[in-house]
Amino acid sequence: MFAAMTFTTLITGASSGLGAEFARQSAALGHDLALCARRTGRLDELAAEITAAHPSVTVRTYALDVTDADEVRTVFRTADADTGGLDRVLVNAGLGKGRFIGSGKPEANRETVMTNAVGALAQAEAAMELFRAADGGRGAGHLVLVSSVTAVRGNRRAMTTYGATKAFVANLGEGLQAELVRAGTPIDVTVLLPGFIESEMTVRSGEANRQPFMVSTEVGVRSMLAAVEKRRRKAYVPAWPWRLIVGLLRIAPLRVVARMS
Numbered sequence: 248m249f250a251a252m253t254f255t256t257l258i259t260g261a262s263s264g265l266g267a268e269f270a271r272q273s274a275a276l277g278h279d280l281a282l283c284a285r286r287t288g289r290l291d292e293l294a295a296e297i298t299a300a301h302p303s304v305t306v307r308t309y310a311l312d313v314t315d316a317d318e319v320r321t322v323f324r325t326a327d328a329d330t331g332g333l334d335r336v337l338v339n340a341g342l343g344k345g346r347f348i349g350s351g352k353p354e355a356n357r358e359t360v361m362t363n364a365v366g367a368l369a370q371a372e373a374a375m376e377l378f379r380a381a382d383g384g385r386g387a388g389h390l391v392l393v394s395s396v397t398a399v400r401g402n403r404r405a406m407t408t409y410g411a412t413k414a415f416v417a418n419l420g421e422g423l424q425a426e427l428v429r430a431g432t433p434i435d436v437t438v439l440l441p442g443f444i445e446s447e448m449t450v451r452s453g454e455a456n457r458q459p460f461m462v463s464t465e466v467g468v469r470s471m472l473a474a475v476e477k478r479r480r481k482a483y484v485p486a487w488p489w490r491l492i493v494g495l496l497r498i499a500p501l502r503v504v505a506r507m508s
Contacts, residue, residue: 253305255330257281257323259313259370260340262289264446265393268468269337274301276476281326281333283311284340305330313340313366316373323373335389335475336374338367338416347404356408363412367392371419378434389435391475392420396442396489399496400504413440417481424480435478439471442489460488 256273260266262284270280274297282290290308297306307329311322327333342362344355371390378388395413402410420438427434443458444467462470462485474482483489496504 253279253331254334255279255281255332256335256337257283257326257333257374258337258339259283259311262286262293265441265444265464265468265471266337266339267293268464269339269472270306271297271300272465272468272472274304274306276472277301277304278335279305279330281307281309281330283309283313283322283326285310285312311340313370314361316365316369319366319369320373320376323370323377327377332385333374333377333388335391336370336377337391337393337475338370338374339393340366340370341393341412343409345405345408348407359408360412363409364415367412367416368419371423375423375434379432387433389437389475389478390420390423391437391439392416393471394420394438394440396440396483396493398440399493400499403505421481437475437479438481439474440481440483440489440493441467441471442483442485442492444468460492 254277256278258266258270258280261270261282266284270282270293274280280297282294284290287308287310294306294308297304307326309322309326311318313319340362342359344359346352346355371392374388374390378385378390380386394417395410397406397410398413398417401407417438417440420436423436427436443461445461445464467485470484470486474484483493
């Protein structure tokens with residue numbers, strides 16, 4: 248009898264929100280996990296929770312600041328060695344901070360760019376280095392980039408920078424897809440564009456500030472994971488109603504978009 252092959256998923260920003268729920272649902276599929284975040288205490292609590300629920304799943308945790316490119320590369324390579332090879336990397340770590348451009352207090356926008364765009368690039372670089380066949384890489388793997396429906400059109404005021412960083416992530420993913428398709432390389436890249444999904448931030452804001460069409464974290468991540476398991480190149484999640492909304496946003500005049508964002 249041959250032992251079943253393990254499948255290992257690395258998740259950044261795994262200490263809370265979408266990342267933590269993605270870890271739970273991935274573990275339910277039998278995936279071993281490498282969980283990364285700055286808050287290692289919460290990571291360890293999550294690892295204990297998952298191990299208790301799924302004793303056959305191996306969970307490792309790593310402290311990681313995704314804005315430090317050298318640290319990202321080191322942690323990814325360490326996790327790859329510890330697990331016997333990463334099969335999937337979920338680039339999920341992100342910030343939702345922001346102020347309107349020209350506020351005189353640009354720090355929140357800079358932090359958002361560093362985490363959501365520069366950090367995403369560092370993670371993509373580190374993951375693809377492991378996946379590519381050159382220099383000892385395995386020539387296979389699955390890179391998943393978490394963008395947002397805010398990437399589709401420009402956003403006003405506090406959301407301007409956030410949406411721009413998510414557009415960067417989506418474009419980065421499509422560029423990689425074009426390159427890999429042309430090369431015929433068995434490496435998959437999925438770009439997820441979530442709609443409004445509950446998180447710690449939305450819970451703190453209260454029911455009165457809920458966005459329309461918002462779904463629970465569990466439901467939203469279930470839709471995300473379904474698209475990832477199918478290795479879709481691009482997925483608006485949940486598909487309903489966001490595929491319809493995005494289609495309308497793409498053709499809407501800017502004056503209409505300005506009222507919506």
